[in-house]
Amino acid sequence: MTPAQGVFVAGTDTGVGKTFVSVGLVRALVAAGRRVAVMKPIAAGTDATPTGERNDDALALLAAANVAAPYERVNPYALRLAVSPHLAARNAGVNIELPRIQQQFALLAADADLVIVEGAGGWHAPICDSATLDHGTMADIATALGLPVLLVVGIRLGCLNHALLSAAAIRASGAHLLGWVANTLNEQQPLRAENIDTLTVRLGTAPLTIVPAGGDQVAGDALDSHWVHGAAALDHALTMYRTERPVSP
Structure with missing residues (x-):
């Protein structure tokens, strides 16, 4: 069996549609016959249930996947407060441990063709108390898992700076930027196409797909053309990445 391919879904900010895009792509990949597992390593903002703390985003991902897994494997760190992960962890008296996340990812990968891993917040969202910019952030999870990154860009005012940064x-973290998705958050946004064109030039590649306006309010449908196109483009990008990446000694 071919080892599972994983993708880390990052966002330019909180609220740009990481979960919506992840769910849409997962559904399309499942419809295409792939065995897809999902993971939300850290979720800040949960509800107490009879079976423990549960996060809506993690539940949505789990519902879209076709590889069954215990909730605790999909979401190892379910933190009550909807704040920055490091503050939510501090409030809960929890230390975020990368080996635990790596262990749960390995279990998911063993049963899947592909694991979609969704981050929380932006690339440098802190996950622990640290005095440095690039240590103890969401980036550490992606690099610890060795995953290429899919960047979700919320097309709105300020998106150019956020996406390029x-x-x-x-x-700079040493991760591979696999591609990006343009998620249209506001149909009234002036010059949406021009913003996407600018990012295409400056990022050096066109978006894997463009999600139409209203997508952040409407449940993803794997039959919609933008999801089918995006899943096919993601699959192709992964194939190219697997072919071109250096082979470890």
């Missing part, structure tokens, strides 16, 4: 930070 995020892409630069991803590359």
Whole structure:
């Protein structure tokens, strides 16, 4: 069996549609016959249930996947407060441990063709108390898992700066920027196409797909053309990445 391919879904900010895009792509990949597992390593903002703390984003991902897994494997750190992960962890008296996340990812990967791992917040969202910019952030999870990164860009005012800074930070971390998705958050946003064109030039690649306006309010449908196109483009990008990446000694 071919080892599972994983993708880390990052966002330019909180609220740009990481979960919505992840769910849409997972559904399309499942419809295409792939065995897809999902993971939300850290979720800040949970509800108490009879079976423990549960996060809506993690539950949405789990519902879209076709590889069954215990909730605790999908979301190892379910933190009550909807704040920055490091503050939520501090409030809960929890230390975020990368080996635990790596262990749960390995269990998911063993049963899947592909694991979609969704981050929380932006690339440098802190996950622990640290005095440095690039230590103890969401980036550490992606690099610890050795995953290429799919960047979700919320197309709105300020998206150019946010996207370019995020892409630069991803590359500076040593991670591979696999591609990006343009998620249209506001249909009234002036010059949406021009913003996407600008990012295409400056990021050096066109978006894997463009999600139409209203997508952040409407549940993803794997039959919609933008999801089918995006899943096919993601699959192709992964194939190219697997072919071109250096082979470890």
